[in-house]
Amino acid sequence: MQLPAYAELHCLSNFSFLRGASHPDELVAQAAAQGYAALALTDECSLAGVVRAHRAAQTLRQQSIETYGEAVGIQKALKFLIGSEMTTVDGLKLVFLAKNREGYGNLSALITLVRRRAEKGAYTLLRHDLNIVSPNGALPDCLVLWVPDETPSVADGRWLAERFPGRAWLAVELHAGPDDGARLESLQALGADCGLPLVAAGDVHMHARSRRPVQDVLTALRLKTTVFGAGYALFPNGERHLRSRLRLARLYP
Numbered sequence: 001m002q003l004p005a006y007a008e009l010h011c012l013s014n015f016s017f018l019r020g021a022s023h024p025d026e027l028v029a030q031a032a033a034q035g036y037a038a039l040a041l042t043d044e045c046s047l048a049g050v051v052r053a054h055r056a057a058q059t060l061r062q063q064s065i066e067t068y069g070e071a072v073g074i075q076k077a078l079k080f081l082i083g084s085e086m087t088t089v090d091g092l093k094l095v096f097l098a099k100n101r102e103g104y105g106n107l108s109a110l111i112t113l114v115r116r117r118a119e120k121g122a123y124t125l126l127r128h129d130l131n132i133v134s135p136n137g138a139l140p141d142c143l144v145l146w147v148p149d150e151t152p153s154v155a156d157g158r159w160l161a162e163r164f165p166g167r168a169w170l171a172v173e174l175h176a177g178p179d180d181g182a183r184l185e186s187l188q189a190l191g192a193d194c195g196l197p198l199v200a201a202g203d204v205h206m207h208a209r210s211r212r213p214v215q216d217v218l219t220a221l222r223l224k225t226t227v228f229g230a231g232y233a234l235f236p237n238g239e240r241h242l243r244s245r246l247r248l249a250r251l252y253p
Contacts, residue, residue, distance in 0.1 A: 003245040007038035009145060010085065010095050010171060011204040011242075015049035017121070018222035021215035022207040024053035030207040030242045032060050032078040040081035042095050045111055045123040050082050084111060085147075088125045092156055095145040095171065095201075103141030109133040130163060138163040145171040145201060148190065157194025169199040174251045175239035184253075200252045205240040212238040 012020035013027055022030075024041055031039040041053045057080035065073030082104055083097040098104040110133045114123040130138040144164050146157060148171075160168050170191045174180045191198045206215050212235075220230045227234070243251075 003035065004249050005037045006200070006245050006248055007040070007079070007081075008036060008202050008204055008242060009038075009040045009081070009083070009097065009199065010042055010147065010173070010201040011040060012043055012085065013041060013049045013053070015046055016043040016085075018218045019044065020205050021211045021218055022205075024049040025056035026207040027204070027242065028053050028056040028060065028078065028080065034242055034244055036078060036242070036245070038079035038081055040083045040095075040097055042083040042085045042097070044085050045114060045125075047082065047084060047108065047111065054080055083107070086110075086114070086123070086125050088127055090127070091149065092127070092160075093147040093149070094160075095147060096139060097143040097145070099141045099143060103139075106133050106139050107142055110139060127159075142167070144168045145199065146196065147171045147173065147201075147203070148187070152190055154190065154193045157190060157196055161195045168196055170194065170196040171201040172198050172252070173201050173203045175203070175235075176237060176251070180251070200248065202243065203240055204242055205235075206238075207242055209238040209241045211241065215240075 008031060011027060013022060013024045014020045015024065020043065027041065028039060041050055043049050057078055061074070061077040064077040067073060068076055081097055083095055084107060085093070085095045087093045096107050098107050110129060113129060113133060114125045118124040134140050144160065144167060146160050146168065157170065170187060172184060172187050174184065187198060206212065216227050216230070216234050219234055220227045223230055223233055
């Protein structure tokens with residue numbers, strides 16, 4: 001079986017306070033070890049971890065060049081992408097990915113805007129903020145992934161497709177739940193109704209499954225309770241790690 005190419009586009013590090021359970025460099029190293037084509041670091045309303053991740057990716061790139069030569073080494077090296085996850089005040093979860101330096105600047109401006117109007121450690125994202133940071137439309141030079149909740153709205157998807165024409169995708173995140181098949185079918189129908197193509201993503205919170213106990217503790221701390229008391233607020237399994245491409249090929253069409 002030939003393994004598919006895969007880029008992880010939704011990944012949180014420990015710079016997403018009390019959410020991510022792995023360091024940025026651990027995530028980069030694991031993505032490279034799994035043979036991923038690319039990894040996007042998308043911490044919640046933050047770019048704080050990108051420097052460490054970038055340095056780790058640059059080190060791996062140099063090692064690849066030394067092993068295979070410059071042309072092949074660059075091609076084989078893990079591509080590092082910069083992004084950020086944010087949720088609007090009305091519950092629309094979005095993942096923004098910068099395409100280039102201009103996109104990085106626009107994303108940085110958006111983060112600054114929504115952080116400054118909230119208390120320290122929080123942010124307030126309004127839908128119209130996407131048009132404020134630039135006169136050239138909704139967050140130019142950035143791509144956006146919509147991560148729908150359990151009861152997604154077609155109107156939300158159409159709103160997003162209108163503001164990011166050709167730059168928006170519907171994220172499909174499957175974690176070996178009992179309803180993965182039904183959820184995939186519903187998201188396929190939703191994408192067709194909204195005019196949004198689908199893309200596989202992982203909602204990664206740790207580089208390896210073994211880090212799950214740490215992630216559970218972080219969740220309990222965030223909720224100010226015990227691990228036992230956190231109950232269903234904990235993830236039901238350890239699937240939110242950088243999974244093998246063989247595993248991903250079996251989960252996603």
